[in-house]
Amino acid sequence: MNRTTEEASHYNDLEKMSVRELLEGMNREDRSVPYAVEKEIPHIEKLVEVIAGKMSAGGRLFYIGAGTSGRLGILDASECPPTYGVPFDMVVGIIAGGDTAIRKAVENAEDDMEQAWIDLQEYNINEGDVLIGIAASGTTPYVIGGLRKANEMGLETGCIVCNYNSPVAAEAKYPVEVVVGPEFVTGSTRMKSGTAQKLVLNMISTSVMIRLGRVKGNKMFDMQLTNHKLVNRAVNMIMESTKLDAETSMKLLEEFGSVRKAVENAPDRNHQL
Template sequence: MLDNLSTEGRNDKTMRMDEMSSQEILTVMNAEDAEVPLAVKKAIPDVAKLVEQTIRSLKNGGRLIYAGAGTSGRLGVLDAVECPPTFGTDPSMVVGLIAGGEKAFTKAVEGAEDSLELGGADLVEIKLTEKDVVVGIAASGRTPYVIGALQYAKEIGAVTGSIACNQDSEISKWADCSIEVVTGSEVLTGSTRLKAGTAQKLVLNMISTATMIGLGKAYNNLMVDVQPTNEKLVARAIQIIVQATGVNELTAENAFQKAEQQVKPAIVMILADVSYEEAKKRLEKAQGFVKEAISITS
């Protein structure tokens, strides 16, 4: 079955790679990697469809859940755990499931990806509902764990999405929104952590970022729901306020502190010339969108 997958084919540019110099290996890898964004570009309409579905679901109280095995699972977990610090989301809003559980993130759990039942069981464990979105990730497009997760998600009535790196993949058949980024053969045959993994990471970046922007997590191109959990992020939060409002750093820091170290209300306080309490009310009325909150008249 692997013979039919483009991700498993041998790359004719690297047939004698074991005889190449380090620079030659890196040069061919770089050239192959350069093809990945072009492959992703072809899938943008499908990614957009999934993003729109996800925005609707999350506005309705649902969650975005990634399910994958091996590299694909790790990439999903990575994208999920980056959402709280970047976008101020509750950790339960974006969830990454990997075959074999959390321990599989750092050490392979043999056979976990081969179980159809385990994919569904992991969704049962987190109490999947019809409000949620489940995105199955598999470079091959045929991982049983991912298929099982998508099958269960469809039974429940959740929105389903898929990310694969082969055309006409098995997981696409179970997805309402299927994304296929055909990256072709790897420089090292079958090592889909390379081009396929890069493609998956790019698509995941798109899904989470565009979804969060659609939920009001950005003002212009500033990440205004950043969580100031360390000194670097406190400095970044103050700089975002400066960039958004044009005030000096001291004024921005004062507003930031008055707003209980929240960037959004600080910006509204400055640009609408209102109190913290009024800024909070406006943001609530505007469902978190800063521009709408600023334009609200009393």
């Protein structure tokens, strides 16, 4: 297969460039990423609809990947509980090599075709769940093997890759191929490819959570209140929804523990959820 992610950079002699030239070159390349993502919206839409349907019925979403791709999946999964108040095991990110690989590369971890499914067994993954493989190259054996086994077991599968016609995309029922072209530093897929994957992950998880009713209007009504900034945001949301004053809104928040419950139990029933 022709791997765009491995093609030579449009720039050369990087070490001879000034800092300004380096920054402007990277920024120039980064501008192409949203356009590449835009082309894949129809495919992202299909994947989101499948995920929302499965999760509405009690299913879960799993991400698997290696290196940067695995870390991005873990990042997206870890942000769903605080942002949307969902259980920590509703969206799960798994990286080749285990948690150690989040901070430090684990040698040959991505080359094992069997390990992803073994890792997924810890979560009792089943046909009610959805598995998304993330791999910039689209050739990662860990991801290919995981998707292949998931298909055999009747799961819905998707992927996020940055090359066309890759082995990973061939295994996914709902492939998303965001081809951003050569990297500023040849082969450094933590750059444009990683940015593209992050954008797609944002779109997938946010759209799914909205479809699951985890956002009201444009507000995170189910967010976890883990710091003062978020508590203040929650109070403002309650005030806006109920037209109550700050003191009453804070008391409701303290009593019921969430924006949604505070609004639902506010004394003035003229508010809007």
